[in-house]
Amino acid sequence: MIHGPARVLVADDSEDNRTLLIAMLAGNGYQILEAGDGEEALRLAASADIVLPDVKMPKPDGRAVCRRLRLQPQTRFLPIVLVTALDAKQDRIDGIEAGADDFLTKPVDRTQLIARVRALLQLKTQRDDSERLRSEFTSMIVHDLRSPLTSIIGFADLMAVDLAPGQRREFSGHVIASARQMLQMINELLDLNRLESGLSPVKQQTISLGLLLDDAVAQAGPLAAGRGLQLRLDVPRDLPLLLGDDRQLRQVLTNLLDNAIKFAKQTVRVSARHVDQHVAVTVTDDGPGVAASELSELFERWHQTESGRTLGKGSGLGLAIVKRLVDAHGGTVSAVLPPAGGLAMCVCLPVPNGLPVPNGLP
Ligand SMILES: Nc1ncnc2c1ncn2[C@@H]1O[C@H](COP(=O)(O)OP(=O)(O)OP(=O)(O)O)[C@@H](O)[C@H]1O
Ligand SMILES: [Mg+2]
Numbered sequence: 001m002i003h004g005p006a007r008v009l010v011a012d013d014s015e016d017n018r019t020l021l022i023a024m025l026a027g028n029g030y031q032i033l034e035a036g037d038g039e040e041a042l043r044l045a046a047s048a049d050i051v052l053p054d055v056k057m058p059k060p061d062g063r064a065v066c067r068r069l070r071l072q073p074q075t076r077f078l079p080i081v082l083v084t085a086l087d088a089k090q091d092r093i094d095g096i097e098a099g100a101d102d103f104l105t106k107p108v109d110r111t112q113l114i115a116r117v118r119a120l121l122q123l124k125t126q127r128d129d130s131e132r133l134r135s136e137f138t139s140m141i142v143h144d145l146r147s148p149l150t151s152i153i154g155f156a157d158l159m160a161v162d163l164a165p166g167q168r169r170e171f172s173g174h175v176i177a178s179a180r181q182m183l184q185m186i187n188e189l190l191d192l193n194r195l196e197s198g199l200s201p202v203k204q205q206t207i208s209l210g211l212l213l214d215d216a217v218a219q220a221g222p223l224a225a226g227r228g229l230q231l232r233l234d235v236p237r238d239l240p241l242l243l244g245d246d247r248q249l250r251q252v253l254t255n256l257l258d259n260a261i262k263f264a265k266q267t268v269r270v271s272a273r274h275v276d277q278h279v280a281v282t283v284t285d286d287g288p289g290v291a292a293s294e295l296s297e298l299f300e301r302w303h304q305t306e307s308g309r310t311l312g313k314g315s316g317l318g319l320a321i322v323k324r325l326v327d328a329h330g331g332t333v334s335a336v337l338p339p340a341g342g343l344a345m346c347v348c349l350p351v352p353n354g355l356p357v358p359n360g361l362p
Pocket of ligand 2 (some may be wrong): 259317
């Protein structure tokens with residue numbers, strides 16, 4: 001990433017040429033670095049954001065500087081603009097082979113110089129940003145996969161010795177839980193990537209939301225019961241039919257129920273209302289809720305609140321997936337803090353015109 005003014009390295013053995021280029025670059029807020037030969041250019045390049053080497057410079061020449069910079073990991077992508085003589089066609093071909101990004105011909109035109117430097121610095125910023133995101137992403141995945149894997153190895157080690165049957169059951173339970181946690185995270189990451197790259201199109205199926213809610217709540221029953229929680233469903237019998245992707249909408253509900261059950265103290269409520277051209281489904285719990293300032297951040301990938309991190313059962317991807325799935329259905333999802341405490345997650349989905357209301361459905 002470029003911090004502060006961008007640093008432009010001007011490398012030429014002729015002091016006059018350097019002075020000329022520096023004068024042309026003046027007034028654009030750049031910090032200028034100067035090198036009088038190739039060796040000095042190579043030494044200073046690591047602290048530059050862009051290099052302008054003269055082809056005819058001695059010890060080594062501009063092309064050799066290019067080649068060497070491309071071989072060093074920290075300068076592999078450093079923008080390089082070779083400065084060549086006007087008629088030196090071969091210089092350009094050699095320069096491309098050596099890895100230069102662009103050329104300037106002498107006598108250098110100020111407008112061309114500024115335009116090339118600006119464009120390449122912009123590209124560098126974009127590349128640095130995406131490199132930083134990629135490396136943050138990788139370290140988060142590695143971090144989140146390491147802890148369940150360590151636990152699997154630890155318990156598997158313990159199971160390698162003779163154990164009482166009760167202990168074997170307990171330890172294998174830990175192994176399975178950790179392996180499931182890893183699998184869930186991998187599946188979530190794949191889902192997110194598929195959604196973000198548009199590889200997961202929304203099917204247009206006719207969906208009975210009432211049945212879907214019934215199913216999702218029934219499926220979450222054992223999890224809630226395991227935590228001693230009440231799971232309540234409050235849905236009118238005449239909810240309209242929706243158009244959407246059955247599997248994806250189930251995933252939305254499962255994620256919201258999963259969170260609510262994870263945080264609730266006593267009760268999780270699922271309700272649905274048909275208002276105008278929308279259906280609003282709300283999953284409410286009576287857990288610790290979140291700070292008002294964090295409400296909008298919950299849907300960012302990897303975001304976890306203090307209590308989310310302490311519980312340690314998840315990776316902060318569930319709600320990012322929920323948001324993308326709901327967006328893809330033309331709906332909205334929001335987190336609300338109910339006056340009585342806890343957290344309410346509200347999903348609003350559009351009701352298409354012309355579909356019948358299913359009578360007698362839950
Ligand atoms: N019902 C809730 N009550 C309190 N905090 C919640 C609730 N739902 C979500 N959160 C907070 O939002 C964070 C993000 O939720 P999200 O579902 O994206 O991730 P997660 O549950 O931590 O992991 P996973 O990727 O397994 O779903 C949680 O870690 C938690 O801090
Ligand atoms: Mg979750």
